[in-house]
Amino acid sequence: MEASRTRRRIALLVAAMVLAAGAAAGAAALAVNIMERKQESRNPFYRVVELTDETVDPAIWGKNFPLQYDDYKRTVDMTRTKYGGSDGVPRAPTANDPREVTAQSRLEEDPRLKTFWAGYAFAVDFREERGHAYMLDDQTFTERQVVTKQPGTCMHCHASVYVPYKKLGGGDLIKGFEQMNHMPYMEARKLVEHPVACIDCHDPGTMQLRVTRPGFLEGIRALKASQGVQNYDVNTMATRQEMRTYVCGQCHVEYYFKGPDKRLTYPWSKGIKIENILSYYDENPHKDWVHAETGAPVLKAQHPEFEMYNQGIHARSGVSCADCHMPYKREGALKISDHHVRSPLLNVNRACQTCHNWTEEELTQRVNTIQDRTFELRNRALDAVVALIGDMKAARAAGKTDADLKTAMDLQRRAQFMVDFVEAENSMGFHAPEEAARILGIAMDLARQGQLAVRQPDFQPSSFPTPPGVKPTPREVTPPPGSSTGGSGH
Numbered sequence: 001m002e003a004s005r006t007r008r009r010i011a012l013l014v015a016a017m018v019l020a021a022g023a024a025a026g027a028a029a030l031a032v033n034i035m036e037r038k039q040e041s042r043n044p045f046y047r048v049v050e051l052t053d054e055t056v057d058p059a060i061w062g063k064n065f066p067l068q069y070d071d072y073k074r075t076v077d078m079t080r081t082k083y084g085g086s087d088g089v090p091r092a093p094t095a096n097d098p099r100e101v102t103a104q105s106r107l108e109e110d111p112r113l114k115t116f117w118a119g120y121a122f123a124v125d126f127r128e129e130r131g132h133a134y135m136l137d138d139q140t141f142t143e144r145q146v147v148t149k150q151p152g153t154c155m156h157c158h159a160s161v162y163v164p165y166k167k168l169g170g171g172d173l174i175k176g177f178e179q180m181n182h183m184p185y186m187e188a189r190k191l192v193e194h195p196v197a198c199i200d201c202h203d204p205g206t207m208q209l210r211v212t213r214p215g216f217l218e219g220i221r222a223l224k225a226s227q228g229v230q231n232y233d234v235n236t237m238a239t240r241q242e243m244r245t246y247v248c249g250q251c252h253v254e255y256y257f258k259g260p261d262k263r264l265t266y267p268w269s270k271g272i273k274i275e276n277i278l279s280y281y282d283e284n285p286h287k288d289w290v291h292a293e294t295g296a297p298v299l300k301a302q303h304p305e306f307e308m309y310n311q312g313i314h315a316r317s318g319v320s321c322a323d324c325h326m327p328y329k330r331e332g333a334l335k336i337s338d339h340h341v342r343s344p345l346l347n348v349n350r351a352c353q354t355c356h357n358w359t360e361e362e363l364t365q366r367v368n369t370i371q372d373r374t375f376e377l378r379n380r381a382l383d384a385v386v387a388l389i390g391d392m393k394a395a396r397a398a399g400k401t402d403a404d405l406k407t408a409m410d411l412q413r414r415a416q417f418m419v420d421f422v423e424a425e426n427s428m429g430f431h432a433p434e435e436a437a438r439i440l441g442i443a444m445d446l447a448r449q450g451q452l453a454v455r456q457p458d459f460q461p462s463s464f465p466t467p468p469g470v471k472p473t474p475r476e477v478t479p480p481p482g483s484s485t486g487g488s489g490h
């Protein structure tokens with residue numbers, strides 16, 4: 001009895017020791033594994049070459065990061081989606097333009113755009129955008145270069161300019177930026193070699209994300225100041241998740257060239273909603289060109305992806321550009337970001353299904369529904385502006401003067417910029433569906449009011465945005481009962 005109890009105790013003790021030893025070994029193994037993983041994620045590469053703040057060539061970075069480099073190179077791919085992606089159109093190379101393939105012409109797709117931009121370089125050549133690999137060539141060889149002398153400012157978003165700016169500015173990034181801005185384009189072109197490269201988004205020492213573009217450094221500072229945050233420095237004050245959007249906001253934004261120095265400026269000091277931007281352009285009086293058929297001082301909107309995205313549900317929910325356009329993928333033991341930046345519809349599985357428990361068909365269908373609706377409104381709004389332009393042209397032919405058409409010209413400027421804001425935004429409404437619909441609805445109203453103004457000399461428009469000095473309508477300050485009163489979400 002006694003002996004058997006002792007034996008049992010010993011057995012238990014041994015079992016416990018074995019278990020403990022096992023657990024300890026397990027814990028040790030786990031600790032090693034965690035350490036390895038941490039090491040992996042902190043230093044997930046074999047450092048083959050030393051990268052410095054002067055290493056522009058992505059192929060050199062690619063020696064340390066072959067997986068990211070391989071995906072980066074795949075931005076040459078061209079695959080069409082219903083409203084986006086890209087398709088290559090073959091062309092016969094010429095002495096002036098050696099490209100054998102270009103992107104689809106938007107002017108051929110929709111000839112109304114030629115009327116829309118009459119008198120401006122965009123009416124001569126405007127194409128679908130395609131992958132990052134083409135950005136420098138497509139800019140160098142667009143016919144917009146032939147009809148207008150373009151400034152070095154253009155380079156800011158179409159080349160790896162970080163090192164060239166610093167060289168030009170004797171080590172000072174901003175000084176170099178200022179100097180390149182007022183160079184002739186072809187002179188600046190000689191100073192750059194690569195499209196957007198690793199060094200433009202990454203610190204070579206830590207690989208952390210960083211913003212290198214002066215336009216965004218200054219633009220986001222002005223925007224934050226308008227929200228009460230002074231001296232905002234994006235590289236020290238933004239969260240990591242914000243940086244996953246800001247690195248794209250360096251280029252996918254509305255911009256203009258300010259003053260005789262052609263300083264690249266993002267018009268955000270009053271905010272980034274379209275009304276803020278319009279009133280910025282009214283107060284710092286700016287026109288991109290005078291419309292050839294109506295004489296109105298008009299504006300061209302360009303790719304306001306960052307601004308529109310900020311008005312949408314995904315920005316509000318903290319989802320970044322990179323979440324959809326550079327989703328994580330597994331390569332063996334590593335989780336990497338897909339550097340093949342492209343339409344998420346070519347990659348729904350990773351771009352959307354990590355968050356949404358819907359089938360691929362359902363997700364694609366949801367995007368298509370939003371885009372079809374936006375496209376229909378966009379077409380009607382474009383028709384309305386083209387009708388206004390036609391009426392104004394006829395009125396001019398009948399002898400009407402600038403004074404007679406003042407109200408109509410003002411309405412054209414606003415309506416046209418609003419349609420263009422959605423037209424130039426490359427997601428066909430997906431980034432912010434309600435905002436796109438709201439803008440197009442207002443644009444249609446303004447264009448039709450413009451037609452009334454052509455006919456009635458004393459027509460009083462209910463114009464938009466509210467002119468300076470006039471109190472906003474109560475609707476703008478008091479949300480209807482039950483609606484969200486949350487912050488602006490960015």
Ligand code: HEC
Pocket residue numbers: 081082083084085086245248249252305306307309314315319320321322323324325342343344345367426427428430431
């Ligand atoms: C929730 C996912 C999501 C987020 C976040 C998002 N996008 Fe998109 N984006 C899309 C979808 C979907 C499309 C439509 C693609 C199409 O029609 O093929 C699109 C289209 C685009 C396009 C045109 C692509 C093409 O192939 O024509 C660009 C450029 C773009 N987005 C840039 C951005 C930028 C810059 C940001 C951040 C400021 C951003 N996107 C945030 C999902 C997203």
Ligand code: HEC
Pocket residue numbers: 125126127128129138139142144145150151153154155156157158215250251252253254255264302303424426
């Ligand atoms: C603020 C950044 C920025 C600046 C400055 C800029 N671009 Fe772009 N550009 C983009 C982005 C983003 C795209 C892709 C989205 C699109 O096409 O809407 C693009 C697309 C293009 C394209 C291809 C599509 C098309 O329009 O045919 C051409 C050509 C082009 N830009 C020329 C120019 C020229 C010329 C200048 C100077 C007048 C210029 N860009 C200045 C950001 C910029």
Ligand code: HEC
Pocket residue numbers: 077084085086103128129130131132133134135136138139156157158159196200247248249250251252321322325326341342343
């Ligand atoms: C240095 C400026 C710059 C930066 C930074 C940049 N882009 Fe672009 N992006 C462009 C230009 C310019 C084009 C058009 C190139 C062309 O048409 O030749 C473009 C094209 C695209 C396209 C269209 C691709 C296709 O196949 O049609 C997408 C999508 C896109 N960018 C998303 C992003 C996202 C997401 C980020 C951030 C991770 C980003 N871009 C960062 C300038 C930039």
Ligand code: HEC
Pocket residue numbers: 058061062065068069072196197198199200201202207209240243244247248322326335336337338339
């Ligand atoms: C337009 C901006 C942009 C460019 C250009 C770019 N990256 Fe990235 N990269 C990102 C973003 C966004 C992430 C995600 C970072 C995060 O979540 O903190 C990333 C992450 C990484 C990481 C961390 C691991 C991972 O995959 O998430 C490595 C390594 C990396 N990039 C290497 C490169 C290399 C090499 C190049 C040039 C061939 C390059 N990147 C070009 C935006 C860029």
Ligand code: HEC
Pocket residue numbers: 313314317319320323324344345348351352353354355356363364366367
């Ligand atoms: C990082 C997570 C994340 C990713 C990636 C993401 N979404 Fe979302 N999406 C959200 C969140 C959060 C919402 C807000 C509504 C909610 O909570 O369900 C949302 C909302 C939506 C809505 C609006 C739903 C409604 O009821 O109004 C649609 C449509 C949508 N997403 C489609 C997409 C598509 C298409 C993609 C891929 C291109 C995508 N999302 C990628 C997180 C994400």
